[in-house]
Amino acid sequence: MRAFFLPFINNALQSAGIETDKEIQIEKPTDKKFGDFSTNIAFLVAKEAKRNPRELAGQLIENLRFPAGTVVKTEVAGPGFINFHLDPAFIMLSAQAVLEVGEAFGSYDSGTGQKAIVEYVSANPTGPLTIGRGRGGVLGDCLANLLETQGYTVTREYYFNDAGRQMQILAESVRYRYLQRCGLEVTFPDTHYQGDYIADIAETLFIEHGNDLASREDLSLFKETAERVIFSSIRKTLERLSISHDSFFNEHTLYQAPEGEVSPNQKVIDALDEQSFIDRYDNATWFLTTKLGQEKDKVLIKSSGDPSYRLPDIAYHVTKFKRGFDLMVNVFGADHIDEYPDVQEALKILGYDTTKIRVAINQFVTTTVGGQTVKMSTRKGNADLLDDLIDEVGADATRLFFIMRSKDSHLNFDVELAKKQSKDNPVFYLHYAHARICSLVRMASQEIGFNESAATGEGLPLLTSEPEIDLASSLLDYPDVIQSCLRFLEPQKMVEYLHTVAERYHKFYQECPILKADPEIRAARLELSLCVRQVLRNGFTILGISAPESM
C-alpha cells in the first residue's frame, strides 16, 4: 500500500518544481485521526529548499491528484505532515487481492533473476546443537524464506569444519571415554568435551570393537565416528525445526588443491601479498590490518603452518563471489563479531563488492529456569540442548520464541514459561485465530453450503463497520511488513504484525455476527475471514510455524 502513494507524491513534487533525492517515507500514523497514511516529505524537502514545511506541504497537496474512489481526503496537519484518508471501499476492494493471488500475496519480483545465499547454523560437528545455536538457525531460515518471496533463488548453506583443532580434541575426548569404558584408569582432562554424548559414542565403539581400539594411537576412527554421529544428530534436530540446508560447505576443501594448482587459501595469501598486505614474522604469516587502522595485525597462517580460522573464512567468501551470488547474508552469533570486519576488509582489498554482503548478528540466548540464569558452554557439557527444549515446548513455540524478540536484544528464554503450553505462550494466540477461521469455514460449508474456492472477495465493499475496515486495512500492510523485515533483517516484525492481525480478527469476530448475518453480508464476512486466513498462513510460512485447522 505504501507503494501506491509514491508515484502521486513524486508527481506533486515535480509539479511544484521541487527536486530532491530524499527517500519518500510513507508512515502509518499512531492516531487514526491523522488518517490511514502520512508522509513527512515536506519536512525533508523544506530543509533543502529553506522553506517553511507547513507552507510547502500546502503547496504539495494542491498538486496531489489521486484517482477517484481512492484517497478521500488529503490534509496538512501539525507542523507539516501530509495525511491521507482512504476511502473505506478502496481498502475493501484492495483486500480482494489477497484472495486473487493467495499464497503469492506479499510476494514481489525485486529479487527475480538474482541469486542469494544465506549462511546459517554453521556449527562444527563437535556436539549436539545448543539452544543458543537455535536462534541463529531460525533467524537464518526465516530470512531465506523472506528472500524467496521477493523472487530470489536462495541457497541455504551450512559452513563447517571437520579438520581443525576442536575436532582433534573431540576425537581425543571420545578416546578417553572409550579407554574408561574398557576399564582403564585414565583421567579425563577438563579441557575436553564433557558432555554425555561423548560417552555414548564411546559406548557404540566399545560395542562394535570391544577392547581392540585401546592400543591404537591413530585417532581417525574415533574422529570419523564422532563426526558421523554428531552431524546426524545436528541434522535431525534442525529437521525438527523445519530447518534444512541446500548445501554443506566443508571448510577443509579450501585447504586442498588439484595437482599443479594452489589452494583457495593460498590464493588469498598471494592476492593479499600482491597488494602488500602480507608480512611474515614470528614464524607466522600476518594480514597487515594495522595498515587499516587496527591495533594489531591478524595471523593468517600460524607458526605451525596451519591456517587460522580467518584465512579459510576469507577464502570461503571468495567462493561465494565466484559462485555468482548477488546477495550474501551471513547469520552468526555475537561471539563472531570481531572476525567479520577483517574478512570484509580482506575482500575489499581483493576487489570484491562487499556491499553485496549483509550480516545478521544475533545476540545470545540466556535461559532462565525458575528465575535463575543458567550459563551455557558446549565444552563444559552443561549446555541446554535444543533437542530437550523442542521436546518440552514443541517446534512451533521454539521457533516463535527465538524470533519474537529483536535479534539485537539478548533473548531471555524463560524455560518455565515456554513449558507451560498455556495461553501465556504467544504461539497459541496466533494459532487460535487461524483455527477459529477454519472452524467457521467448515461450519459455513456444512450449514449453508458456502463454497470457499468460489469466493472472489466481490462482496467485501459491502462491509463498512470499523472492525471490518481496520481488519482489512491491516491485511494490506502485509507486503510492507515483508519489505521491512528484509530491510532490517528482522523477522521479529512479522511476529508483531501477525499478532495485530489476529487481534483485529478476534475483535471483528466478537463484534460482527457472521453465520447469523443476512446472506450478502454473511458471504462478505466469510470472504474477509478467508483473506485473514490467507495472510496468517503466508506469515506462518515465513516464520516456519504450522497452521492448525482446529485446536
Place this chain on the structure above:
RNA sequence: GUGCCCGUAGCUCAAUGGAUAGAGCAUCAGCCUUCUAAGCUGAGGGUUACAGGUUCGAGUCCUGUCGGGCAUACCA
C-alpha cells in the same frame, strides 16, 4: 583498558529522527441460553539509566557517566 550490543510499565519486550512512547504477562472491574471465552471490553501502571549537545522535532543521532552482556588467541 579498547571494540560491539543492550538499558523503555512490576516482569518479558515493541516503537524508519515524527504527532498523546505501545503490546503481552501480572493486578483490578465487566462480557458466554448466541458462529471455538485459548476470546473481547475497560482501568491502573512511565522523568525511555543519568548529564549535556545536534534540530522544526530525540526512546532513536553525537559526547560523557553509570550498569549488564559479548569479544578482545598463532581456538573456531
